[in-house]
Amino acid sequence: MxxxxxxxxxxxxxxxxxxxxxxxxxxxxxxxxxxxxxxxxxxxxxxxxxxxxxxxxxxxxxxxxxxxxxxxxxxxxxxxxxxxxxxxxxxxxxxxxxxxxxSVLFGGDPQDRAGWVRDPRLPELGWRGYGVTAPPGATLATEAEREAQKLxxxxxxxxxWGTERTYPIEANFDLLNGIDFKKGCFVGQETTSRMKRRGTIKNRMLPLVVDGPPPAPGAEVLNGELRAGEVLSGGEGRAIALVRLDRALGAPLTVDGRPARVEVPDWMAAAVTEFAT
Structure with missing residues (x-):
């Protein structure tokens, strides 16, 4: 391995x-x-x-x-x-x-798959394990390093996304295989389906690239004097922000007076094409 x-x-x-x-x-x-x-x-x-x-x-x-x-x-x-x-x-x-x-395993596959399942969100997120130990030859990491990979x-x-403040489509659940729109009723289904039917999602969580230490959660993302979003979490040089797509994509942004830019991952690109400049 x-x-x-x-x-x-x-x-x-x-x-x-x-x-x-x-x-x-x-x-x-x-x-x-x-x-x-x-x-x-x-x-x-x-x-x-x-x-x-x-x-x-x-x-x-x-x-x-x-x-x-x-x-x-x-x-x-x-x-x-x-x-x-x-x-x-x-x-x-x-x-x-x-x-x-x-536990999680990423960067390769487990030799023995007992106790492991593929992470259904993205292939790069690897495998989730339950009651398992590290496979032979695997590099041991902390949960913080896993969070850095996700970032x-x-x-x-x-x-x-916190609790009771975010719609799942804004948190990209629809793009990460987290919502089945054909399954029928579930709690909160009416609002979720209505947002999907409208076809245009104006706000989404996206990576934000900044110089230096991560901005504090709640920091405003600005396009000039216009509010373009809010920082939610982050690590060195990067953050996750809930942004207004029409103000954030392809625009020069600032956070705490520092230059910033939104970065669209490949797995999200098709969903925000209409807002790209």
Whole structure:
């Protein structure tokens, strides 16, 4: 195995175990992703929204045996367990926390795929592992290094969308295989589908390249004197910002008085073509 293959534990992620004959139909009516067709050995990325269509929690659905794991943000696991329990009603499904650790492998494939599933968002994000150890020859990394890889790819995360403040399309869930628009009803579906039908998404999360240290979250992105967006998170020389596309793409920008520019990843290019100059 090449040394470019990198393994990292993700302490910011944790698992919820679903069990029982109704787990698929239970989730199907709640989240943005189709779970009726997902098979063991693969994963689906999606979210639970508010009835008004804003992001509550992201999650990966990972079938296993007669149930599934939900790979969720650790800080929100307890709240999500409580919310799912409220939604359960008469469904034959059990919801419980599971302490199996979550890991990732990127830059190559695991030799033994037991416990691994491909990250369904982008091929470059590699594999997600559950209860696994580092494969022989893999380079060990921290979660911060994984976050730096995501930042280079322009992939936003929970630090960017927060809770109950962002629409999933603004956070690019539609471009990262996080929404199935053909699956039928789910919580928040009406608003999400209406944004998709309108065809023009004016605001999206995009990488922002700046000189020096990352701007603080909440810093304004300016096109001259016009507000073009807001910084959400960042690392050295780069940030993720929610930007107004018609003001940010191809324009000279500033953040905290420093020059900045939006960078469109290849996986997003087709979605913002009409705004490019």
């Amino acid at each position: 090449s040394q470019t293959v990198t393994f990292a534990h993700l302490p910011s992620r944790s698992l919820i175990a679903l069990a029982g004959p109704d787990w698929r139909s239970f989730l199907q009516g709640l989240i943005t992703q189709d779970v009726e067709t997902v098979a063991e050995g693969e994963a689906r990325f999606g979210a639970l929204l508010t009835p008004q269509g804003r992001l509550l929690y992201d999650l990966f659905v990972v079938p296993r045996g007669d149930g599934a794991w939900l790979d969720v943000e650790a800080a929100h696991r307890e709240a999500l367990v409580q919310r799912l329990t409220l939604y359960r009603l008469r469904a034959k499904v059990e919801v419980a926390a599971d302490d199996t650790p979550v 280079r790819l322009g992939v936003p995360g929970p630090a960017d």
